[in-house]
Amino acid sequence: MCRGLASFPSSCLEKAKGMRVKISHLAERHEWTHKYRASEKVLPDLEALLSNKVGLQAFQWFLRSEFSEENLEFWLACEDYRRSEESQLGTKAQCIYSRFINSEALQEVNLDSETRESLARVTEDPRADAFDEAQQSIYSLMAKDSFPRFLRSAHCQGVLKTL
Known part of the structure; x- marks a missing residue:
């Protein structure tokens, strides 16, 4: 009779969870593809991709597969x-600095030394626009580097074939 999920080895359960995630990504890709086919757009630009939930998830998935998601994660953290609220800026600035800017950060982003130096003082006087220059720099880097790779990727090409 039915023994329930507890009788399955944990490795099988983990594989099932992984398959569920992949299936949900396929469903999201279909939704993203359908939206762009309906509007007669072949490809979105980076701005449109980042403002579209499904497109953003597809881009995140691609970047994770390349182990290069730190730029997008930084851009999203800056948006947040x-x-x-002004009362949260100090804490969030410190978090962003330690996660992405600090030279020992695990997800260090590629910023020029002048921008990096100006951000070293951001936690002392956090302002809502404190990361704007760095965010724009990372956006430009994504637009020139990772976004074109995404468009040429098998992941994106698979989505485009269904158009």
């Missing part, structure tokens, strides 16, 4: 920071 800019929309935060």
